[in-house]
Amino acid sequence: MTPQLAVFFVLATLAVLGALNLIMQRHPIHSALSLIVVMIALAGLYLLMGSEFVAAVQIIVYGGAIMVLFVFVIMLLNAGVEERTNISKLAGIAGIPLAVALLGFLAAAIARSNESAQAGFESSTLANTKEISTMLFKDFVYPFELTSFLILVAILGAIVLAQREKS
Amino acid sequence: MVPTSYYLILSAVLFGLGVVAFVFKRNVITIFMSIELMLNAVNLAFVAFSQARHQSDGQVFVLFVIVVAAAEAAVGLGIIILMARNRQSLNVERVDLLKL
Amino acid sequence: MISFLNANATIIIYLVKIALLLFIVLTVNAYLTWFERKVVAHMQSRWGPHRVGPHGLLQPLADGAKFLLKEDPTPAGVDKFTYFLAPLMALALALTSIAIIPFGPQPLHIFGRDITLGIADLNIGILALFAITALSVYGVALAGWSSNSKYPLLGGLRSSAQMVSYELSLTMSVVGVLLLAGSFNLRDIINAQAHHPERGIFGWNVWPQILGFFCFFVAAVAETNRVPFDLPEAESELVAGFHTEYASFKFAMFFIAEYTSMITVSCLCTIMFFGGWLSPFPASWTLTHYLPSVILIPFGLWVIWDGIRYETIFGKIILPGVGLAITVMGAVLIAFPTVNEFIQGPFWLLAKIFVFLFVYVWMRGTLPRFRYDQLMSFGWKLLLPVSIANVVITAFAILMWGAR
Numbered sequence: 121m122t123p124q125l126a127v128f129f130v131l132a133t134l135a136v137l138g139a140l141n142l143i144m145q146r147h148p149i150h151s152a153l154s155l156i157v158v159m160i161a162l163a164g165l166y167l168l169m170g171s172e173f174v175a176a177v178q179i180i181v182y183g184g185a186i187m188v189l190f191v192f193v194i195m196l197l198n199a200g201v202e203e204r205t206n207i208s209k210l211a212g213i214a215g216i217p218l219a220v221a222l223l224g225f226l227a228a229a230i231a232r233s234n235e236s237a238q239a240g241f242e243s244s245t246l247a248n249t250k251e252i253s254t255m256l257f258k259d260f261v262y263p264f265e266l267t268s269f270l271i272l273v274a275i276l277g278a279i280v281l282a283q284r285e286k287s
Numbered sequence: 288m289v290p291t292s293y294y295l296i297l298s299a300v301l302f303g304l305g306v307v308a309f310v311f312k313r314n315v316i317t318i319f320m321s322i323e324l325m326l327n328a329v330n331l332a333f334v335a336f337s338q339a340r341h342q343s344d345g346q347v348f349v350l351f352v353i354v355v356a357a358a359e360a361a362v363g364l365g366i367i368i369l370m371a372r373n374r375q376s377l378n379v380e381r382v383d384l385l386k387l
Numbered sequence: 388m389i390s391f392l393n394a395n396a397t398i399i400i401y402l403v404k405i406a407l408l409l410f411i412v413l414t415v416n417a418y419l420t421w422f423e424r425k426v427v428a429h430m431q432s433r434w435g436p437h438r439v440g441p442h443g444l445l446q447p448l449a450d451g452a453k454f455l456l457k458e459d460p461t462p463a464g465v466d467k468f469t470y471f472l473a474p475l476m477a478l479a480l481a482l483t484s485i486a487i488i489p490f491g492p493q494p495l496h497i498f499g500r501d502i503t504l505g506i507a508d509l510n511i512g513i514l515a516l517f518a519i520t521a522l523s524v525y526g527v528a529l530a531g532w533s534s535n536s537k538y539p540l541l542g543g544l545r546s547s548a549q550m551v552s553y554e555l556s557l558t559m560s561v562v563g564v565l566l567l568a569g570s571f572n573l574r575d576i577i578n579a580q581a582h583h584p585e586r587g588i589f590g591w592n593v594w595p596q597i598l599g600f601f602c603f604f605v606a607a608v609a610e611t612n613r614v615p616f617d618l619p620e621a622e623s624e625l626v627a628g629f630h631t632e633y634a635s636f637k638f639a640m641f642f643i644a645e646y647t648s649m650i651t652v653s654c655l656c657t658i659m660f661f662g663g664w665l666s667p668f669p670a671s672w673t674l675t676h677y678l679p680s681v682i683l684i685p686f687g688l689w690v691i692w693d694g695i696r697y698e699t700i701f702g703k704i705i706l707p708g709v710g711l712a713i714t715v716m717g718a719v720l721i722a723f724p725t726v727n728e729f730i731q732g733p734f735w736l737l738a739k740i741f742v743f744l745f746v747y748v749w750m751r752g753t754l755p756r757f758r759y760d761q762l763m764s765f766g767w768k769l770l771l772p773v774s775i776a777n778v779v780i781t782a783f784a785i786l787m788w789g790a791r
Contacts, residue, residue, distance in 0.1 A: 132293075143308045165331065227300075230296055252346050
């Protein structure tokens with residue numbers, strides 16, 4: 121059990137527990153907090169794989185901006201605890217073992233495939249940030265500019281949607 | 288070093304949990320959060336493959352996915368706020384008719 | 388036991404460094420509160436704390452005891468998990484950001500090992516600090532919401548909206564420095580300013596990046612919710628903002644988080660714009676290496692003299708002792724040149740951090756606060772365009788003339 125494997129299992133367990141907590145909590149703010157835990161665990165996994173820039177961007181953008189947006193909306197809309205549902209019990213009793221079986225088949229198929237490569241950070245010629253930025257500004261410059269346009273459209277859309285109707 | 292298949296299995300588990308949350312929760316904000324969880328699972332798979340093949344394409348694509356998720360969250364939450372204002376409820380079971 | 392220590396040396400060194408740094412940061416926090424109260428008081432022509440211990444130096448101990456022993460009521464109807472999580476989150480994040488800061492250029496050689504000053508030397512140092520700043524919005528927002536009360540909710544929402552708005556200018560204003568240094572690593576940023584050691588103070592980043600420095604400083608003051616941007620926690624406006632319903636120890640956690648983020652911002656300002664541990668004098672003026680002793684010895688002697696004339700017996704004993712310790716430190720620096728060389732870097736870093744903390748406290752004592760709409764329009768309509776303009780101008784200058 122190398123240290124990397126131990127850290128992987130800790131972070132993976134944290135991520136799965138966070139996702140389970142998201143499903144099982146009844147108040148949306150607790151689900152949001154669990155999702156933040158999942159994102160931070162995933163950022164740790166990206167760091168473990170050597171992609172430090174993606175890890176930092178994940179925490180700054182996803183954990184520090186998008187989830188803040190979610191938390192704000194939950195606070196503003198005063199979302200309360202979820203009501204009781206009238207979903208059938210059979211769905212739970214039959215569904216959970218079936219889902220676990222499906223997941224087991226999927227995991228076995230993945231493990232048996234040719235993906236025996238080790239995903240670890242081997243030092244390449246350039247640092248991770250430099251590599252990504254070179255690719256972003258040379259090969260992918262057109263999608264990059266398009267995403268800035270996309271963000272502008274999203275800002276305009278959010279402003280228009282949030283306006284109160286002039287009565 | 289950690290084998291790539293471990294990361295892929297974790298990604299599949301997180302994606303599956305996202306789908307479960309999407310199907311079974313009734314609060315529209317929680318459903319939206321499960322979409323973000325699914326996107327994160329896919330990001331993990333991208334970065335795992337990118338590092339296994341020692342190419343940065345996967346990580347650049349992850350950056351794009353994060354940007355698109357941000358834009359989608361902004362607009363989607365705007366729509367949710369409008370919906371809550373019009374129907375005074377965040378329960379998707381109450382929003383199942385096209386007519387008000 | 389020695390073999391156990393030798394076998395696990397790296398982990399033990401890290402643990403000792405973390406414990407030592409935590410102790411130092413918490414002590415500096417406590418005495419920063421004393422410093423602030425004294426300086427603001429003297430600016431307002433009064434004395435500040437001067438009863439508890441000589442010159443009020445034991446006031447932080449009294450405050451700490453008060454925070455620990457006060458009653459800690461939990462209001463009814465709060466969301467218990469979030470109510471307890473928010474101050475913990477704020478404190479943990481604030482203290483984590485100190486781990487990334489490098490404190491000196493040369494490693495310490497003891498017991499045959501090289502111990503670098505600074506806990507984690509990350510290749511994405513600045514980005515990690517921004518990540519921690521981005522997460523600290525949650526501490527404020529969740530604290531305000533979970534208190535189940537109107538004023539904290541308003542204060543929390545306003546404060547977190549302010550923090551999110553100024554975060555953009557904060558990150559943009561640093562891009563100029565990163566372009567000049569070519570790396571996110573904090574040690575590389577300082578070394579990029581040491582490229583021309585004969586320039587001394589004129590080699591620092593603040594001269595080419597003066598606009599970036601002002602944007603960064605203003606945005607950082609707004610991020611830490613200090614005057615003049617502290618409307619969300621102003622007493623006359625919103626009771627106490629998002630930490631109204633928090634009592635003794637949880638309020639102390641918010642308090643410590645605020646002062647620790649002040650210290651972090653001062654460290655970042657010195658490292659990125661003012662040369663970090665570089666001396667302001669050119670490298671050829673080797674006589675300036677005696678400056679720490681030249682400052683410490685007279686200061687120690689003055690403390691001894693002041694202590695001998697002090698009113699209370701307690702002061703007559705403690706102050707001369709403290710003064711003697713300071714004088715001995717200064718004498719040691721003259722006697723041992725290797726120690727003197729080692730202490731140069733940390734001395735200048737700490738001196739500059741002290742200057743920035745003084746500027747923070749000075750602003751608290753003199754400036755009135757912004758109104759909330761003025762604050763938001765300033766952040767979005769003035770600071771963000773100026774930061775982006777700084778990036779464009781810096782990039783253009785680097786293309787024309789090269790990064791030094």
